[in-house]
Amino acid sequence: MSQTHRPRHYARRLITAALTVTIVAATAGWTVAHEEQAITGPPPGTSAWRADHSLPGAARQLPDPATVSPARIARFFAGLGAAQRRTLAVRHPQVVGNLDGAPLALRYAANARAIRAARAEERAADPHSPLVRRYTTLLSPGRRILAFDPRGRGQVAEVFGDLAAARRTAVVVPGSDIDLNAFDRDHDRYGTPVGMARSLRSRMAGEAPDTPTAVVAWVGYTTPAGLGPDAATSRLAEAGAPRLDRFLAGLAVTTAATAESPPTVFCHSYGSVLCGLAASAMDRTRVSDLVVLGSPGMRADSAEGLHTPARVWAARDSTDWIRRVTGYAFLGVGHGEDPTDRSFGARVVSADRAQGHTGYFAPGTDSLRNFARITLGRFDGVRCADRAEGAQDCRHDLI
Template sequence: MADGQGGQGGQGGREKLARRVHSWRRALLATLITAAVVVPLSAAARPEIPSPPPATLPTPTAATVDEIYAANSANAAEAARAAAAHGDTHRAAADRGLAAPARHLLTFDGRGPGRATEVFGDLARADHVAVLVPGSDTSLDTYDRFRATAVALRRQLTATAPHGTRTAVVAWLGYRTPDTVSTTVLTTSRADEAAPHLRTLIRRLRGVVGRDTTVSLVCHSYGTVVCARAAAHLDIADLALVGSPGTGADTVSALRTSARVWAARGKDDWIAEVPHVRSDVFGVTVGFGTDPLSPAFGAHVFAAGEGGHSDYFRPGSVSLTNLARIVLGDTAEVTRA
């Protein structure tokens, strides 16, 4: 009996210690957030990479999409030559990859960190389209990492869709993403700048796809803030938020969208430790408020497995399987957390 009581006491002590460690960790993160605003971290600015302005494009339609792909491919090839002449071999290689004939660029801008919208699949004939929105530290220099998530989702859609169902994935690097170690990642400022561009993309996609085609947004990390800021009045079926620090909205209804709103977080995702607060610090609103997984927010919470912050699109993962089901409209098959 004494041994059993001692074991329970030891377990209770360990639980108390774990709670204290958790509390300390959250307090430390809150302090770091404040410090990031009060004492901004600086880094040497990268020299501007010379690049031609974006190509002049026709209005996107099913009839003009191939012309758009060709024009952006030529522009990316020109950007690669400019980057090579500037001595930036890494960017030159990235631009050359995007310029390849097999790539389908709906938009391309090689200036600065760069922007691109790449299509995987036959957009004009797709029954279901998923638009991927990335988080921080995504640029043309790191684009291959983002592209891999789009490829993984497209493969999962192809494997999951009923015979004869056509799908497409649109990888949208259409905004200047914040750096993970920066003040901009702590506020909605970059998301506010990005939101009108995302709305424009969805509107233009509607000029290409069929009238009955469903369009879904799949948003990761800081990209969930972008999607939340753009969500109002978007013609989309579903909005999936994965690895979200919060959206800047307290509830789904505050997003003012008719889309079904989904949320998931992997068990090993460090984003769970970010305090879900929103406060003014020296006149700047810091943080993103309510946890999208909380009942108070009101999203459909789905299972994301054991993965970490970068594992939501890992082939074979629970999260990727569920994301494909959401995009295909198979909501009854989505496993809940």
């Protein structure tokens, strides 16, 4: 960074920080009343699961979802017969459906059962509830729901493609205002996890039609609602980071037999804050590449400071408003250095033709094409951001 640019850079940080703190202070009363309650811990129904001693012999003690690793859960299910697995899914659909390390097909079946039960309960309380329609949509034929938790604003994960057979996979981690209701909303198509995941998988199919691929849209944490202190601080990201870590550990044990590489993880907006906090646990058995887009910061001063061996990439289009709130952290407000800044050390890729904060996965954009090629490991086709934007060769040491 030039000596001329440095004072302006830090002046902008101080001004932005001061404005943000003023906004936070001015809305403190509203925030206390509406602060999001992070959903953490084991899935609903865990108490009944722990109390179930119906299986014979060594399988009598069911693994505790709160303490047992996904690897041990995978070994537990591998030791059961098909009928025993189905029995557990019928008795405890909410646990089995959210149990990282459990067989994928069993989780899909368990979550379908859990969603049907949630719909019946909601319909009995209010036949005209929007949730009834929401649950019915999730139960559409062909949908593979990998996680479902109706608590709070609701959490859900969906698979696009055959995850069990995929050679290349990706996980999409969204940002603020995303929950069960906004998971696949009709408007702002490419700003939803479903829209992002479908578009990315379609682009990968175009790039490599003979390569089996899958993309997971993961809303496994409580996201901030609106612009306010929850979005400006890391509280919800800190609560969600262990959940992402456990989810990725589960993918590692359930997809290792077919995958050529661990997943590429795409973190949008506030999701990149969560990914930054979870990055230190992202070893090369769980994540190959970490891509942040429209990021307000990753709670780190540099890519090296994330302490992950995964390759770190970043993208931001010139029309994204997030550029106005990056690059500072002050009294716990703000998320640190801009990942697209040269000093951060990420591999910055072009986002030409993307528009606004939610246009990165839109067809025809450089960002979508780059994302598909990163996931496929085709780094020679990745287009770096223009040097005028302050980026270095994003493909160094790759081709």
